[in-house]
Amino acid sequence: MTNKPKRYSSESEFLADYDVTKFDRPSVAVNVLVFSVSNNVAENWRRTDKKSFSVLLVRRDDYPDIDKWSIPGGFIGMQETALDAAHRLLRSKAGVVGGIYLEQLYTFDDIDRDPRTRVFSIAHMALINKANLHYSGSHDVQWFDIELADGKLLLTSDDLILTDKDLAFDHAKIIKTGIERLRNKIEYTDIVFDMMPREFTLGELQQVYEIILGRKLIPAAFRRTIANKVVATEKMRTGSGHRPSVLFKKK
Amino acid sequence: MTNKPKRYSSESEFLADYDVTKFDRPSVAVNVLVFSVSNNVAENWRRTDKKSFSVLLVRRDDYPDIDKWSIPGGFIGMQETALDAAHRLLRSKAGVVGGIYLEQLYTFDDIDRDPRTRVFSIAHMALINKANLHYSGSHDVQWFDIELADGKLLLTSDDLILTDKDLAFDHAKIIKTGIERLRNKIEYTDIVFDMMPREFTLGELQQVYEIILGRKLIPAAFRRTIANKVVATEKMRTGSGHRPSVLFKKK
DNA sequence: CCAATAGTGTCTGTGAGACAGTATAAG
DNA sequence: CTTATACTGTCTCACAGACACTATTGG
Numbered sequence: 001m002t003n004k005p006k007r008y009s010s011e012s013e014f015l016a017d018y019d020v021t022k023f024d025r026p027s028v029a030v031n032v033l034v035f036s037v038s039n040n041v042a043e044n045w046r047r048t049d050k051k052s053f054s055v056l057l058v059r060r061d062d063y064p065d066i067d068k069w070s071i072p073g074g075f076i077g078m079q080e081t082a083l084d085a086a087h088r089l090l091r092s093k094a095g096v097v098g099g100i101y102l103e104q105l106y107t108f109d110d111i112d113r114d115p116r117t118r119v120f121s122i123a124h125m126a127l128i129n130k131a132n133l134h135y136s137g138s139h140d141v142q143w144f145d146i147e148l149a150d151g152k153l154l155l156t157s158d159d160l161i162l163t164d165k166d167l168a169f170d171h172a173k174i175i176k177t178g179i180e181r182l183r184n185k186i187e188y189t190d191i192v193f194d195m196m197p198r199e200f201t202l203g204e205l206q207q208v209y210e211i212i213l214g215r216k217l218i219p220a221a222f223r224r225t226i227a228n229k230v231v232a233t234e235k236m237r238t239g240s241g242h243r244p245s246v247l248f249k250k251k
Numbered sequence: 252m253t254n255k256p257k258r259y260s261s262e263s264e265f266l267a268d269y270d271v272t273k274f275d276r277p278s279v280a281v282n283v284l285v286f287s288v289s290n291n292v293a294e295n296w297r298r299t300d301k302k303s304f305s306v307l308l309v310r311r312d313d314y315p316d317i318d319k320w321s322i323p324g325g326f327i328g329m330q331e332t333a334l335d336a337a338h339r340l341l342r343s344k345a346g347v348v349g350g351i352y353l354e355q356l357y358t359f360d361d362i363d364r365d366p367r368t369r370v371f372s373i374a375h376m377a378l379i380n381k382a383n384l385h386y387s388g389s390h391d392v393q394w395f396d397i398e399l400a401d402g403k404l405l406l407t408s409d410d411l412i413l414t415d416k417d418l419a420f421d422h423a424k425i426i427k428t429g430i431e432r433l434r435n436k437i438e439y440t441d442i443v444f445d446m447m448p449r450e451f452t453l454g455e456l457q458q459v460y461e462i463i464l465g466r467k468l469i470p471a472a473f474r475r476t477i478a479n480k481v482v483a484t485e486k487m488r489t490g491s492g493h494r495p496s497v498l499f500k501k502k
Numbered sequence: 503c504c505a506a507t508a509g510t511g512t513c514t515g516t517g518a519g520a521c522a523g524t525a526t527a528a529g
Numbered sequence: 530c531t532t533a534t535a536c537t538g539t540c541t542c543a544c545a546g547a548c549a550c551t552a553t554t555g556g
Contacts, residue, residue, distance in 0.1 A: 044505095046555080047506070078369050079362060104357065107358045109373070111329075111331070111332060120279055122371075218545080218547070218548090220547085220548085221544085224545080225545080239554090239555085241505070241506065241554065243506085244554065296529090298534090454534075469521090471519090472518050474537090476517080476518080489528095490528085491527070491533080493533040496534075
């Protein structure tokens with residue numbers, strides 16, 4: 001039996017004497033990776049629109065890494081949880097209104113990831129449906145379509161093309177970690193629907209799976225496996241130069 | 252284009268003026284959930300030993316939560332990563348020598364999880380093979396066999412039985428999160444082998460899967476699915492009152 | 503009719519569940 | 530011979546890949 005001397009006789013006495021400034025303390029931030037699906041109108045009237053998988057980035061307007069693009073983030077208040085802080089940022093930076101999916105992703109902690117001081121970042125991943133977005137975009141806050149090949153990111157907006165080196169801090173790594181998490185979770189959860197409009201065709205849903213997984217799926221097999229997560233509505237999507245498709249919604 | 256005034260003309264000038272003490276700062280700790288497999292010698296000479304799934308806990312010898320059992324943990328130094336700190340704790344508290352599996356699990360951040368001050372805990376999960384352990388256990392550091400039923404923990408050592416309320420801070424929640432992660436990962440990774448001795452029978456391996464997943468598996472099916480992760484050695488395990496079994500090792 | 507997508511039917515291979523049956527040690 | 534575990538063979542069912550086939554629209 002250990003017999004270490006105890007300095008206090010009760011917990012309250014101990015707490016009264018506890019000096020919170022005794023240790024060096026790092027900063028703790030959150031970053032929120034906001035993913036969604038964008039629609040790229042097809043050039044040919046007969047073809048369907050192509051979906052793309054996109055992330056919301058903010059151009060930094062201050063040092064360090066000024067003018068690089070970054071994942072929305074900020075420090076956590078002493079009286080809020082990381083999830084609270086993430087929700088707060090989503091409202092202020094992305095103007096999200098409706099229900100969103102938000103989960104903690106990973107905590108990034110490289111010693112020199114921020115040159116100012118030691119900063120831990122509890123990264124979160126949010127999935128949103130752009131239709132719920134009261135937000136038009138600006139010069140400094142933009143959606144970028146994501147391509148990931150050979151471990152290298154390629155992010156494109158209307159007028160910009162970014163690669164890993166154009167991102168602030170370790171944010172390229174955070175994005176890759178998020179994509180990986182999403183690729184896994186899309187297979188065994190229902191989170192895709194958080195990025196979809198309320199009603200959608202199975203062709204659109206399949207496209208979203210394809211761009212996230214980065215591979216083609218077989219329509220017949222896809223329909224079979226997705227069938228129990230989805231219900232048909234009475235409506236059809238018409239107006240295209242081919243057979244109309246039934247609109248479905250999440251079951 | 253936004254035209255926010257910038258206070259500094261270069262990153263180095265900005266950094267020189269940056270005051271790290273300007274904000275309130277929380278503490279950042281790591282906790283390392285150490286899981287392993289224990290062997291319970293059978294009473295009947297003819298039966299095989301029962302395996303159990305166990306976690307290493309430390310009795311707290313100071314306030315707060317004095318005398319409750321806790322997951323080994325400590326604060327992260329300003330010049331080490333969370334993973335470094337986790338390795339350091341494994342060496343000092345568990346005396347682990349050989350290669351171990353260690354991954355970041357989740358960051359726990361409830362505002363009042365520690366009564367002293369705001370403490371973020373970056374929880375990690377370690378899987379170890381007890382054979383690599385230069386450590387005998389003591390009154391204040393013990394292995395507890397884990398049972399999880401209806402979301403309630405039941406932890407038993409030679410002389411103690413603990414439930415959720417006997418654990419310090421939010422450590423019961425951390426243990427449950429770890430079990431869940433392990434249950435998922437055991438299905439699609441090779442991490443079981445990090446808890447196994449170098450050579451083992453397929454019966455033993457199946458038992459480990461069973462205690463972690465919390466359900467019985469069918470021997471024939473188990474052997475088929477595990478076959479490509481494993482190679483037979485020339486050796487047999489004999490001495491039991493029944494047919495000897497081939498010893499396998501990780502492929 | 504053409505182009506393009508929507509949607510179905512069905513064959514095949516893979517792999518898990520189920521269960522019966524054979525093999526082999528110690529006492 | 531008994532007990533207990535090791536290990537194999539095989540049937541069935543669920544399900545994904547593959548592919549052919551039909552359906553339906555706008556122009």
